[in-house]
Amino acid sequence: MTTSHFVASLADSTTRLRRNKDAGFLIVLWTSLLLAIITLATLVINTLISGVGSLSPDFLTWFPSPFPEDSGIQSALFGSLWVTLTSGVVSLILALGTAIYLEEFTNPNSRLQRFITTNIQTLAGVPSIVYGILGLAFVVRGPLGWGFTVGSAAATLTMMVLPLMIVATREALKAVPSSLREGSYALGATRWQTVYRQVLPAARPGIATGSILGVSRALGESAPLILLGALAYVSYNPTGFDSDFTVLPLLIFKWSTEVQEEFRGLAAAAIIVLLLLLFAMNLVAIIIRDRSRIRW
Amino acid sequence: MTTLMSSIPTDLRPSGHIQRQRRIERFVVAILMVIASSGVIITTGIVFSLVQPTYRFFTERAISGYGNEEFVGVEESAESGVRDSSELGFADESQIQYAEPVTLGEFFGSTAWYPQYGDGDFGVWPLLVGTFLIMLTASLIAVPAGVGIAFFLSQYAGQRARRILKPVLEVLAGVPTVVFGFFALFFVGPNIAKNIWPFNEVGIYSGLSAGITVGLMILPMMATLADDAISAVPNSLVEGAFALGATKREVCTGVILPAGLSGIMAAIIIALSRAIGETTIVLLAAGSQAVWTFNLGKEMQTMASYIGFAGIGDQPVDSKGYQTIFAVGLLLFIITFGLNMMSRKVVKRFREVYE
Structure with missing residues (x-):
C-alpha cells in the first residue's frame, strides 16, 4: 500500500521535474530567438533615429566633403554602382564557366573536380581582408600596378565573391533534373547543346538569385577596400576604370571615425540608403525565386 | 583510319555539320577549363602575395x-x-x-607590438591575444544562441513561425559589417558594454563591444549551419525517441545533439573562423592600439583589424611597417585555413553513420 503510493509520488515528481526542465529549455530557446530579432530591430531603429534627420534629396546629390553641413553621397553611390556592377558581371561569367565545367563536363569523382572543389571551399573560407592584401600586392601595385582605382576595387571584389557565386551557380545547375539532360542526349544533342539550350534556361532563376546575393555581398563589403586606399572624400564621380573612387561602405566607415558629432548622422543616413539598396536587391531575388518555383 | 572511313557507307559518316559541332564542343570545353582554373590562380596569387613580402620581412633589411x-x-x-x-x-x-x-624569435617571442614607432617592436602576441579574446566573446554569444535557434526551427517552430524566422535570419545575415561596426561603436559600446563590464570603466573603444557585435554578426550564420547539421539527423531516430515517450527537450539534447554533433562542431569552427577574420567591426569598435592585455574592457587589436589599420595609415612601401601587413596576413591566412581544414576533418571523422 505505502510502497505503491511512494512509487506513484516518485513518478509524479519526476514528471514534474521533466516538465520544469522542458519549460526552462523552451525559455532558453526563446531567448536565443529574441536575441536575433531584437538585434535586428535595435539595429534598424537606432540607425533610423540617428540618420533620418540627415536624409534629404541634397544628401543624395551632394558630394562628400570635410564639412558635414554640405556633405552628400553622390560619388559614393556612383562608385558603388561602378565597382559592384563590374565585379558582379565578371564574377558571374567566371562562376558560370567554372560551375558548368565542374557540373556538366567532369566526372564527379575525378581528381580534377575534387581538387578544384576543395580549392573553392578553401577560398570561400579566406577572410575578406586577405583579398584586400591580394588586391594591394597584385592589382594596385606589383604585376598589374593599376593604382588605387575603380578597376583595382572591382578586381579585388570579383576575386572575393567568386567562390560564393560558384557555389550558388553549382547548386542551381545541380537542381536541374538529369532526366532533362538525358532527354536532350536521346534526341542527339551534344553536351554543349544540352547545357546551352536545356540546362541553362532551366537553371536561370537559381543562377539569378545566387548572383544577386553575391552582388549584394560586394555592395556591402568594406574590409578589402580599406586596404585599397579609398578612404578619402572623393568629390567627383568615376569616369572609367582608372578613376579614383569611393564606395558607400567606405564612406560610412570614414564618417563613423570622424570626431565631429554631425558626421554620425551622415553615417547613419548613408547606412539607411545602403540597407534600402540591399533590401531592394534581396526583394528582387525573392520575387524571382517565388515566381519560378518549378516542380520537377 | 582512311580505309575504315571509306568502308562505312557514305550516309553513316559524320557529316560536315557534325564535325563542326565537335569542333565547337572542343572549343567550349577548352574555354571552360581555362575559366575553371581561375579559382586555382586566385589561391596561388594569395599564397604568393603573402609569402614573398613576409619572407623579405624576416630576411632583408x-x-x-x-x-x-x-x-x-x-x-x-x-x-x-x-x-x-x-x-x-x-x-x-x-x-x-x-x-x-625582424627575427622569428622576436615575432613570436615578444609581447610588444609597436611597428610604427622608432625602430619598431614586432611581437605578435598582443594581436593573437586580442583575436582570441574577441573570438571567445563572439562565440559565447553566437554558439549557444545559434544552436538554440536551430533547435527551435527544427522541433518547435510551425510552418508559420519558420516563414517569419527564416527571413529575419537572412536579413540579419545580409547586413554589411560596416553597419554592424557603426552599431557597435554608437550603440553596443555606450549602452551595453559600458554597463555590464564589472572590472574597469569601459571607454569608447573596447574589445567587449567589438566581441559582442561580432557574435551578433555571426549568429545567423551559426544558426543556419547548425540547422543544416540538425536536419541531417535521420528522422527515424527522432521519431523513435518520441515513440519512447521522450519530450521535445529530451529529443533535442539526448538524440539530435549527439547525433548531429559532428555537423554542429563543424558549424562552430566555421563561425569562429569568420569571427577571427572580421575586420571592420573590430577596427571601428575596439580601437587602434595593440595593447598587451587580457582585459576585454580595454582597447585591443586583432590580426585582421591591425591589417586594416595599417592599410589606412600612409606607410612607406617596403618599410618594415608596410611588410607587417603581409606577415600578419600570412598568419591570419594560416589560422583560418587550418580551422577550415579542421571543420572538414571533423565532419568526416566523427560523422555517425546511420543505416
Whole structure:
C-alpha cells in the first residue's frame, strides 16, 4: 500500500521535474530567438533615429566633403554602382564557366573536380581582408600596378565573391533534373547543346538569385577596400576604370571615425540608403525565386 | 583510319555539320577549363602575395631613414618599382639608415607590438591575444544562441513561425559589417558594454563591444549551419525517441545533439573562423592600439583589424611597417585555413553513420 503510493509520488515528481526542465529549455530557446530579432530591430531603429534627420534629396546629390553641413553621397553611390556592377558581371561569367565545367563536363569523382572543389571551399573560407592584401600586392601595385582605382576595387571584389557565386551557380545547375539532360542526349544533342539550350534556361532563376546575393555581398563589403586606399572624400564621380573612387561602405566607415558629432548622422543616413539598396536587391531575388518555383 | 572511313557507307559518316559541332564542343570545353582554373590562380596569387613580402620581412633589411630624416619618400619610388637604393637618388649612401630584419624569435617571442614607432617592436602576441579574446566573446554569444535557434526551427517552430524566422535570419545575415561596426561603436559600446563590464570603466573603444557585435554578426550564420547539421539527423531516430515517450527537450539534447554533433562542431569552427577574420567591426569598435592585455574592457587589436589599420595609415612601401601587413596576413591566412581544414576533418571523422 505505502510502497505503491511512494512509487506513484516518485513518478509524479519526476514528471514534474521533466516538465520544469522542458519549460526552462523552451525559455532558453526563446531567448536565443529574441536575441536575433531584437538585434535586428535595435539595429534598424537606432540607425533610423540617428540618420533620418540627415536624409534629404541634397544628401543624395551632394558630394562628400570635410564639412558635414554640405556633405552628400553622390560619388559614393556612383562608385558603388561602378565597382559592384563590374565585379558582379565578371564574377558571374567566371562562376558560370567554372560551375558548368565542374557540373556538366567532369566526372564527379575525378581528381580534377575534387581538387578544384576543395580549392573553392578553401577560398570561400579566406577572410575578406586577405583579398584586400591580394588586391594591394597584385592589382594596385606589383604585376598589374593599376593604382588605387575603380578597376583595382572591382578586381579585388570579383576575386572575393567568386567562390560564393560558384557555389550558388553549382547548386542551381545541380537542381536541374538529369532526366532533362538525358532527354536532350536521346534526341542527339551534344553536351554543349544540352547545357546551352536545356540546362541553362532551366537553371536561370537559381543562377539569378545566387548572383544577386553575391552582388549584394560586394555592395556591402568594406574590409578589402580599406586596404585599397579609398578612404578619402572623393568629390567627383568615376569616369572609367582608372578613376579614383569611393564606395558607400567606405564612406560610412570614414564618417563613423570622424570626431565631429554631425558626421554620425551622415553615417547613419548613408547606412539607411545602403540597407534600402540591399533590401531592394534581396526583394528582387525573392520575387524571382517565388515566381519560378518549378516542380520537377 | 582512311580505309575504315571509306568502308562505312557514305550516309553513316559524320557529316560536315557534325564535325563542326565537335569542333565547337572542343572549343567550349577548352574555354571552360581555362575559366575553371581561375579559382586555382586566385589561391596561388594569395599564397604568393603573402609569402614573398613576409619572407623579405624576416630576411632583408629595409630602408628606414636618411641622415637625420625619418624616411618617408619611398612611396612614389616604390610605385614605379624601384628597389635598389642607388636608384632612389641619395647623395651619400653612407647616410642611409636600415631597419634590420625582424627575427622569428622576436615575432613570436615578444609581447610588444609597436611597428610604427622608432625602430619598431614586432611581437605578435598582443594581436593573437586580442583575436582570441574577441573570438571567445563572439562565440559565447553566437554558439549557444545559434544552436538554440536551430533547435527551435527544427522541433518547435510551425510552418508559420519558420516563414517569419527564416527571413529575419537572412536579413540579419545580409547586413554589411560596416553597419554592424557603426552599431557597435554608437550603440553596443555606450549602452551595453559600458554597463555590464564589472572590472574597469569601459571607454569608447573596447574589445567587449567589438566581441559582442561580432557574435551578433555571426549568429545567423551559426544558426543556419547548425540547422543544416540538425536536419541531417535521420528522422527515424527522432521519431523513435518520441515513440519512447521522450519530450521535445529530451529529443533535442539526448538524440539530435549527439547525433548531429559532428555537423554542429563543424558549424562552430566555421563561425569562429569568420569571427577571427572580421575586420571592420573590430577596427571601428575596439580601437587602434595593440595593447598587451587580457582585459576585454580595454582597447585591443586583432590580426585582421591591425591589417586594416595599417592599410589606412600612409606607410612607406617596403618599410618594415608596410611588410607587417603581409606577415600578419600570412598568419591570419594560416589560422583560418587550418580551422577550415579542421571543420572538414571533423565532419568526416566523427560523422555517425546511420543505416
